[in-house]
Amino acid sequence: MNKNFLLKMSFDIEGNNFNAAGAASSEIKRKLKQIGLNSDVVRRAAVSAYEAEMNIVIHAYKGVLTVTVSPGEINILAEDEGPGIADIELAMKEGYSTASDDVREMGFGAGMGLPNMKKCSDKFEIKTELGVGTKVSMTIYY
Amino acid sequence: MKLSEIKDLLQAEILCGKNLSVDIKFACGSDLMSDVLASCKEKAALLTGLTNAQVIRTAEMIDISAIIFVRGKRPSKEVVEMALEKGIPVLLTKLPMYEAAGILYTNGLKGTSEVDDD
Numbered sequence: 001m002n003k004n005f006l007l008k009m010s011f012d013i014e015g016n017n018f019n020a021a022g023a024a025s026s027e028i029k030r031k032l033k034q035i036g037l038n039s040d041v042v043r044r045a046a047v048s049a050y051e052a053e054m055n056i057v058i059h060a061y062k063g064v065l066t067v068t069v070s071p072g073e074i075n076i077l078a079e080d081e082g083p084g085i086a087d088i089e090l091a092m093k094e095g096y097s098t099a100s101d102d103v104r105e106m107g108f109g110a111g112m113g114l115p116n117m118k119k120c121s122d123k124f125e126i127k128t129e130l131g132v133g134t135k136v137s138m139t140i141y142y
Numbered sequence: 143m144k145l146s147e148i149k150d151l152l153q154a155e156i157l158c159g160k161n162l163s164v165d166i167k168f169a170c171g172s173d174l175m176s177d178v179l180a181s182c183k184e185k186a187a188l189l190t191g192l193t194n195a196q197v198i199r200t201a202e203m204i205d206i207s208a209i210i211f212v213r214g215k216r217p218s219k220e221v222v223e224m225a226l227e228k229g230i231p232v233l234l235t236k237l238p239m240y241e242a243a244g245i246l247y248t249n250g251l252k253g254t255s256e257v258d259d260d
């Protein structure tokens with residue numbers, strides 16, 4: 001990644017804390033808008049960050065969401081300590097979700113998060129280890 | 143369609159937002175926020191039966207123009223305050239989702255899939 005970053009911010013995300021959920025992405029969106037990136041780029045980054053943040057809240061124990069803006073690109077990195085994903089190919093399918101009914105009642109668990117994160121970003125990478133955690137990296141060029 | 147027209151058609155109550163002359167280009171409806179995030183476009187109105195803070199977060203992320211809570215489900219004061227802070231108008235209608243959507247649609251408010259990407 002380009003070391004000449006223009007902006008870098010990191011947020012601790014707590015698993016299962018639905019009150020705080022989305023606060024990090026809200027701040028990320030505000031900052032990206034503030035530095036004058038165009039609205040489509042801001043929106044794609046905000047959606048990617050928010051879905052990644054929600055996945056940590058819903059599926060993991062805790063994690064860190066880091067956004068780095070370099071000339072020409074935004075990177076969003078979501079790293080968590082959690083159960084990991086057994087079958088990534090399956091998890092990437094639209095509609096696949098292991099979320100509980102409780103989570104669904106809160107408006108999540110459509111199984112649309114990961115596919116949408118991939119759609120919103122120009123480069124999408126996911127690494128996971130069962131019983132350890134998951135790392136999702138998304139890059140958006142601007 | 144102006145937000146004021148939506149308010150009248152749905153006999154809705156305004157929970158926050160002063161400017162009812164904002165133009166709503168299209169609408170989408172869902173109780174699942176990831177569906178909304180994946181299919182809704184900016185400047186759309188969002189119809190939902192979900193009333194928690196994640197609705198406001200979702201609306202904020204994709205620049206939703208207005209939120210319409212359906213089937214009379216009233217959000218908490220905190221949720222309305224959050225919308226106010228983000229500058230998103232919020233309406234509440236007693237009508238269930240299907241009927242609210244049907245009324246808006248037959249009055250010419252299109253769905254988000256019917257609009258071309260810029």
Ligand SMILES: Nc1ncnc2c1ncn2[C@@H]1O[C@H](COP(=O)(O)OP(=O)(O)OP(=O)(O)O)[C@@H](O)[C@H]1O
Binds near residue numbers: 060080082109110112
């Ligand atoms: N960080 C993670 N840690 C562990 N499992 C995950 C993680 N992210 C996703 N998964 C698994 O992949 C599945 C699909 O994820 P995705 O984000 O697409 O859908 P969802 O979170 O279940 O629902 P939605 O995102 O629509 O609210 C999840 O149900 C879960 O099983």
Ligand SMILES: [Mg+2]
Binds near residue numbers: 051112114
């Ligand atoms: Mg998800």
